[in-house]
Every structure is written in C-alpha cells, then in structure tokens.
Amino acid sequence: MRMPLCVVLTAALCLGTVPGLVLAAEVPATEPPAAADAVAAKDPVFTQAQLDQMLAPIALYPDALLAQVLMAATYPGQVSEAVTWSKANPKASGDDAVRQVAKQPWDPSVQALVAFPQVLATLGQDPAWVQRLGDAFLAQPDDVMAGVQRLRHQAQAAGNLQSNQYQNVTVQAAPAPAASTQVPVASSPPSTIIIQPADPQVVYVPSYNPTTAYGTWAYPASPPAYYPPPPLYYAGSALVAGLAFGTGVAIVSSLWGNCDWGHNDIDIDVNRYNNLNVSNRISNNQNKWRHNTVNREGVPYRDARSRQQYGRQLDGATQRTAFRGDDAQRAQARDKARASMDRAGIERPATNNRQARQQVREAQAGNAGGQRVQPLGDNARAADRRQELRSTQARHGEGQARQLAHNRAAGTAGRARNNAFDGVRAPSRTSAQASRGHVSQAFAQRPNASRAAGHAISRPSAPARRGAGGRR
Known part of the structure; x- marks a missing residue:
C-alpha cells in the first residue's frame, strides 16, 4: 500500500531524516547588532591610572564638598569665572558669598x-x-x-586618613553595585569610607x-599633581595625620549635595538648596543631580557618548524647522519685509542658489551692454523692479558724468573728489600718475625749471653801446 507523498514528507520532517532540510527551530537566532552607546561604553575615556591621578587632589575632601x-x-568655563570673582573678593566666604553671586x-x-x-x-591653578x-x-x-x-x-592604609x-x-560595608551599562575600570573596594565634617555647620x-x-x-x-594651598587660608594651620586644616568655613545651606555611594551619583538636599537658591527653587522629586547642558556654555564634550547625550540635538528631519527657529511669527515678519521691498522697488534677495546665479548673470549682462536677460518664472513685477533699478543707476551715472566734466573744465577734477581709494581699480593709472609726479619733481629742481614752469624771468638790462645805431 502506497502512502501519500504528503504523509511521507510529514513523517520525515518530524524525524529529521530528509537531507538538505533544516527545521526552523534548529536555525540559530541571529543576535541583534550592539548599540552604538554600548560599544562606546566598552572603551573608557580615562584609564584607572588617569582617574586616580586627577582625583588624588580632592579624594580626601568631605563627601558633601566633593560632590x-x-x-x-x-x-569648567563658569568655574574659571568663579575663580576670578573669588580672587577679587578674597574675604567673601560661606552662605553670604553665595548670595552675592546669586545674579551671576x-x-x-x-x-x-x-x-x-x-x-x-x-x-584655579589648573583649568585643564x-x-x-x-x-x-x-x-x-x-x-x-x-x-x-x-x-x-x-x-587610610598609609595612616593619613x-x-x-x-x-x-x-567605614561602612559597601552597598550593592548600581546597575550601569558602563564597564568599570576596576572593581570597587569591599567597604565604603565616608568623610563628614565634625561640626555640620563648619x-x-x-x-x-x-x-x-x-x-x-x-x-x-x-x-599626581600637587597644588600648594593658598597661604591666606592655611597660615598657621595644624598638620594632622598628613593633612593640613586651615580656617573653617561656617555654612548653613551652601553644601546641598552629597555623594550617593550606592548609586554612584549625587543626592540633593532640597531644603538646603531652596533656602539658598530662593529664585531657583526645586521640588522634592528633583533630589537627584542632573547635568545642565545650557551652563556648559559651548565647552565641547570629550567623548562621543557624552556629545550624543548632552549635545542638545533635535532628532529627525521634522525637527529642522524648530531647530532653525522658523515659526509663524518669523514667516509673517519675512512677508512684511518682502512687501516693503516691493513698495520701495528693491529687488528681493535670492532664496536659492539658482536664483542667485540668475541674478548674477543679469547684473553682468546689464553692466556689459545694457542687455536684459529674461528672469526665471513669470514674475513680471520683479522684472519691472530690476529694470527701474537699472534706469535709476543709469540716470545717476549721467549726473556723475556731467559733474566730472564740469570739474575738469574748472581745473579742479583732482580736488573735487578727494577719495583715498581713487585709482585702486586702475593700477596702471596710479602708476602713471606716480611716475608723472616723480618726473615733475625732478624737473622742478633743475636750474631752468622756472622757465619750463612758465614763470617770468628777470634779466639784467645790457648797457647800450655807443654808435650801435640803437634807438634813442
């Protein structure tokens, strides 16, 4: 008894005995390509040695001040401005100093x-x-x-903390590491060291x-780099376990940030922040610090991931109009400007490269022989305005020609228009005038220059000879 072909194929597929055929379940799924940011995160911007080198001067600060x-x-740009302000006001410190720069x-x-x-x-010793x-x-x-x-x-192991x-x-037990897409340079220590002021207000x-x-x-x-402390604030300071402590700073609300070692970010004390920043208050749900790209003030970001995250770029081609600030108000202003140009007979500027090239060709043709090139499209008013503009220029040119002829007739053509740029477009004319001036100056220094200049020459009268038959 022959079995139907479809039944045979079905059984063969179930047993996997048909050569050249692979079940869909056996095909390994292709892994999706890695995201660009994940690839960038695999390459740290700074190595562990570089991080320790730059963190060494501040790692022993109290947690709140470090934050x-x-x-x-x-x-960094605003920090430089704050350094300049602090140098100009060396006695300003504490909450009062912060209130003085509230308008900055x-x-x-x-x-x-x-x-x-x-x-x-x-x-301020090293802005870089x-x-x-x-x-x-x-x-x-x-x-x-x-x-x-x-x-x-x-x-701490060296006995200096x-x-x-x-x-x-x-010293506290280290919290569980925060979930992050980044690959740490090195694992965190098994415990967390917290540094706080002995007096919360000093x-x-x-x-x-x-x-x-x-x-x-x-x-x-x-x-690591060593930045010597300013003597003004550490004069007579006490040295305790390798650390010098100078003049204390009395504060109440200036330190409103703190290190969150469990999430590797910075917490904000909302009450302290609002007590000091009365004109820029925040809500209770804004207790995590976020970088503000506006205050970066154009300083470029070092790595591609930061540039992508903080670059303030608008996504998609549909956002180009908003990025350029093109809205209904600007469009209305452009229409009014164009209407004013039409009433004044002023030619509109080109709105694309094609119109710009056409206007250049028309101007060149008009300057060459007064020939008129037909404008693009059927905008008759624009053509009329260009023709009227050329007529006005022609009338002005005739008036200037008559004035120049009058000045030449009066012998004051050179003095009528004392233009420092006269002759710039005609180098040959300038050279000829300079040569003629040198020749005239050299000729004027000759003994008989006065005769050539047309001045009267006085000669001594010769004595009359007797018997010479002269007039009496």
Missing part, C-alpha cells in the same frame, strides 16, 4: 563653591585639570566614585600632598 566639586567641574548666570553648583575660596584657589575632571564624571561616574574610594583606602577634631571618618577643607598622603603611588609613570 559640589564634581558637579561644578562639569561647567552660573550653575548653582558653581555658585556654591564661592563659599570656599580656598577650594577655588586650588581649582578641572575640565578633565568634569569630563570623567560625565563619561564614567561609576569609575570616578570607585576611584575615590580606592584612594581613600590607600590613604582618620577622625579628628575637624572631620569624622567612618567645614574645614583639607590640604595635603598627594605624593605622600596615599603612601607609595601605584603608577610611577603618572604621578
């Missing part, structure tokens, strides 16, 4: 730094370092926060030499 520095560093167009994180003039004095620090925090926040903890553990009358140093900014505060430096090829 303010990291936020402000993302606006700076980011609130930059305004908060004027409460600590010694910090701005340190940041400030910009790299901000770029690192934008591109690799996880790695930056892990680098701070790594350096703090090194300083401990609690005292100026600060409290506590902050002592530590000053130290990174080459000694962290013990033996792990990267001899990339030693």
Whole structure:
C-alpha cells in the first residue's frame, strides 16, 4: 500500500531524516547588532591610572564638598569665572558669598563653591585639570566614585586618613553595585569610607600632598599633581595625620549635595538648596543631580557618548524647522519685509542658489551692454523692479558724468573728489600718475625749471653801446 507523498514528507520532517532540510527551530537566532552607546561604553575615556591621578587632589575632601566639586567641574568655563570673582573678593566666604553671586548666570553648583575660596584657589591653578575632571564624571561616574574610594583606602592604609577634631571618618560595608551599562575600570573596594565634617555647620577643607598622603603611588609613570594651598587660608594651620586644616568655613545651606555611594551619583538636599537658591527653587522629586547642558556654555564634550547625550540635538528631519527657529511669527515678519521691498522697488534677495546665479548673470549682462536677460518664472513685477533699478543707476551715472566734466573744465577734477581709494581699480593709472609726479619733481629742481614752469624771468638790462645805431 502506497502512502501519500504528503504523509511521507510529514513523517520525515518530524524525524529529521530528509537531507538538505533544516527545521526552523534548529536555525540559530541571529543576535541583534550592539548599540552604538554600548560599544562606546566598552572603551573608557580615562584609564584607572588617569582617574586616580586627577582625583588624588580632592579624594580626601568631605563627601558633601566633593560632590559640589564634581558637579561644578562639569561647567569648567563658569568655574574659571568663579575663580576670578573669588580672587577679587578674597574675604567673601560661606552662605553670604553665595548670595552675592546669586545674579551671576552660573550653575548653582558653581555658585556654591564661592563659599570656599580656598577650594577655588586650588581649582584655579589648573583649568585643564578641572575640565578633565568634569569630563570623567560625565563619561564614567561609576569609575570616578570607585576611584575615590580606592584612594581613600590607600590613604587610610598609609595612616593619613582618620577622625579628628575637624572631620569624622567612618567605614561602612559597601552597598550593592548600581546597575550601569558602563564597564568599570576596576572593581570597587569591599567597604565604603565616608568623610563628614565634625561640626555640620563648619567645614574645614583639607590640604595635603598627594605624593605622600596615599603612601607609595601605584603608577610611577603618572604621578599626581600637587597644588600648594593658598597661604591666606592655611597660615598657621595644624598638620594632622598628613593633612593640613586651615580656617573653617561656617555654612548653613551652601553644601546641598552629597555623594550617593550606592548609586554612584549625587543626592540633593532640597531644603538646603531652596533656602539658598530662593529664585531657583526645586521640588522634592528633583533630589537627584542632573547635568545642565545650557551652563556648559559651548565647552565641547570629550567623548562621543557624552556629545550624543548632552549635545542638545533635535532628532529627525521634522525637527529642522524648530531647530532653525522658523515659526509663524518669523514667516509673517519675512512677508512684511518682502512687501516693503516691493513698495520701495528693491529687488528681493535670492532664496536659492539658482536664483542667485540668475541674478548674477543679469547684473553682468546689464553692466556689459545694457542687455536684459529674461528672469526665471513669470514674475513680471520683479522684472519691472530690476529694470527701474537699472534706469535709476543709469540716470545717476549721467549726473556723475556731467559733474566730472564740469570739474575738469574748472581745473579742479583732482580736488573735487578727494577719495583715498581713487585709482585702486586702475593700477596702471596710479602708476602713471606716480611716475608723472616723480618726473615733475625732478624737473622742478633743475636750474631752468622756472622757465619750463612758465614763470617770468628777470634779466639784467645790457648797457647800450655807443654808435650801435640803437634807438634813442
């Protein structure tokens, strides 16, 4: 008994015995291509050695002050302006200094730094370092926060980080790492070191030499920079465990940020922030810091991922009109301007390259022989306006010609129009005039130059000879 062909094929497919045929379930699914940002994240902008090098001068700051520095560093141009202001006002500090710059167009994180003039004095010594620090925090926040903890553990192991009358140093179990698309440069330490002021309302900014505060430096090829403290704020300071603490800064609301080591970002104390920024208040749900691209003020971002994230680009071709600021109001203004040009007989400017080339050809033809080239399209009014403009120019040209003839007849053609640019378009004429002037000057210096110039020459009268038959 013969079985139908369809039944045989069905059985063969189920058993997988038909050569050359592969079941759909056996075809491996193709993996989707990796996103551009994920590929970019695999290549860190800064290495671990570079991060430790740039973080070393500030890693031992109190957490709240460190958070303010990291936020402000993302606006390097405004930090430079704050440094200049602080130098001009060296005695301004604390909350009062922040209120004095409330009207400055700076980011609130930059305004908060004027409460600590010694910090701005340190940041002002190397603006390039400030910009790299901000770029690192934008591109690799996880790695930056892990680098701070790594350096703090090194300083603690070297005996240079401990609690005292100026600060409290506590060690907590490290929280679970935050979910991130970035690949950390190195794993975080097993515990978290937190630094807080001993008095919440008085902050002592530590000053130290990174080459000694962290013990033996792990990267001899990339030693950390040392920015000496300003003597004005550290004169007579006490040295405690390798750290110098100078004049304390009394604050109430200036430090409104703090490091969130569990998520590797910065928390905002909304109450403190609003107490100081009365004209720029925020709501309770805005307790996480976000970078404001407007306050970047055109400073370019270092990596492609940051440029894509913070570049303020509008997506899609449909947004081009909005990007150019082309709206109904601007269109109405253009229509009014065109109507005014029509009433005044002024030729409209070209709106595309084709019209521009046509207008150039018409102008060249008109200057060459007065020939008229037919304009594009059937806009008769535009053609009439161009013809009227050429007629006006022709009438003005005739008037100028008559005036020039009158000046020449009066002998004042050269003095009638004292133009410093006269002859610029005719180099041969300028050269001829210069040569004629040199020849005239040389000829005037000759003894008989006065005769050639047409002046009267006085000669002594010769005595009359007797008998010469002259008149009497």
